[in-house]
Amino acid sequence: MTVYLMAGTLLLLVLIQAWVPYFVRTTEVFGIYVPEPYSQDAMLLKMKKRYAIVIGIAGSAAVLGYLAAFSRSSVPEEAAALWGIGLQFGLLLFSMALYLSNHFKVKEEKRLRQWTAGKKEKVVVDLDFRKDLQMVSGIAFLLPMVITGGLIFYTWINYASLPLQIPVHWGPGGEPDRFTEKSIFTGLSLPLVLLVMQVMFYSFNRSIKGSGAKIRASSRKRSRERELVSRKYGSLLLFIVSISSTLLLACLQLSIIHQEMGSALWIMGASVSFLILVLGAVAVYAVKVVKSGAGVEEVPADPGIMDANDDRVWKAGIFYFNREDPSLMVEKRFGIGWTINFGNPRSWLLLLLPLAILFGIAFAI
Known part of the structure; x- marks a missing residue:
């Protein structure tokens, strides 16, 4: 069961990573802003397609190799789980390396071909957006x-x-494999961790709601619709993750109190249900955002204008540093979801304080 769960998770991760170049805004190519007329350049389209194919082939080979090596019943579940997790991290590192290679190529091509030369930057402010x-x-x-x-x-x-x-830890088969001495703190550590996570989800939802809308001057109506859909389903995704995390950790806590409920099958079933629910919510979020604005009629834009060229505040197209932006969180330029504004000190507090508490609880037990 563990092998097929890991293989399915890895396969879904492959599909998501291969699809990322087509998920983000069309004017953001591998983390670089490309004005509307050039975003459909043949070279850029070829780079996106090559990225998707390479990730797809490498990821599929990893999934098939994993199944061939670990689908035998004689293989310990612990070893299969560790290899499955290792392959997932390996895929993420490989896709990141491939992304960075394409990122710097697009950046250099933009400089050489002067895609922003002679164009006037324009920032759109929508007072009715919220x-x-x-x-x-x-x-x-x-x-x-x-x-x-x-x-x-x-x-x-x-x-x-x-x-x-x-x-304090359960193995891939649903059996507890690490323990600590009984005390008030250790008995309550699991729900305390859950409470910190819930506060994080609540804070992230508020931060996304307060984030400034990035409405494109070259495509106002469609980009506005995309911003609304992204926030709507991003908020729903956070809520689903919060609810599913609550149900999973509540099951684990109840299995500690009532040990007759703590069968391996019960724990594994709860874990699989959590994974399916969260991954399904991520897939719905991605599909909804990609399809947003598809039926919206757009007014032709002035070819002499472009959106704000804010490459300077995006480090490697991944990390957002903008001290002038009050937003705590912004939508990623490459990837699915949101990231914090590292240039805003309150964003660091939003991220580091809960992590510090979680690590403190982990080390205390």
Whole structure:
């Protein structure tokens, strides 16, 4: 079961990585801003296609090789899981190296061919944008926190029922494989971790809602629609991840309190359900964003204008450093989802404080 779960996850990761060049805005090619008239340049289209093919072939070979090596019943599940996770990280590193190679090629081509020469930069401000936002409310994100609060209270009143050795890690087969001594802190560590995660999801949702809209001067209506859809389904994705994380960790915590519920099959079923739900939500988010604006009629833009050329605030097209932008989070230039504004000190607080708490809990147990 572990082998096929890892293979399926790896295959989905391959499909997502291969599709990324076509997911992002058409004017953002491998992390570089390319004005509208040049975004369909034959060389750029060929680079996107080559990237997708290389990732697809390399990833498919990894999946097939993994299945051939580990589908035998005699292979330990722990070894299969470790290799599966290793291949996933390997694919991410390989795709990142290929991305960076293409990034610097597009950057040099843009400089040599002077795609921005003679064009006037224009920034579009839409005062009515936030009125049309449809995002999951902050109140909804408080619901998982209430569940976790109840879980903390339930654990407290059932403290005597906890085993002397508290499980803190579960293997790929659903069996606990690492334990720590029983104490109030270790007994509550799992719901405390969950509560920190829920606060992160709530904060990310607020930050996305407050982020400035990047509406293109060359395609106002379609880019506006894309911004609205991205926020709507990005918020829904965060909510689904928050709810599914709550259900998974609640199952684990209840299996500690009521050990008769802690069968390996139960734990593995909860983990697989979590993975399927989250990956499905990611797929829906990606499809909705790609299709957004497809039926919107666009007014022809002035060929003499272009969007703000903000390559300077994107380091390697991945890290966003802009001290003048109050946004805490912005949509990625290459990839699926959002990233923080590293030029805003509050963004560092948004990211580092919860991570520091999580690492503190991990080391304490």
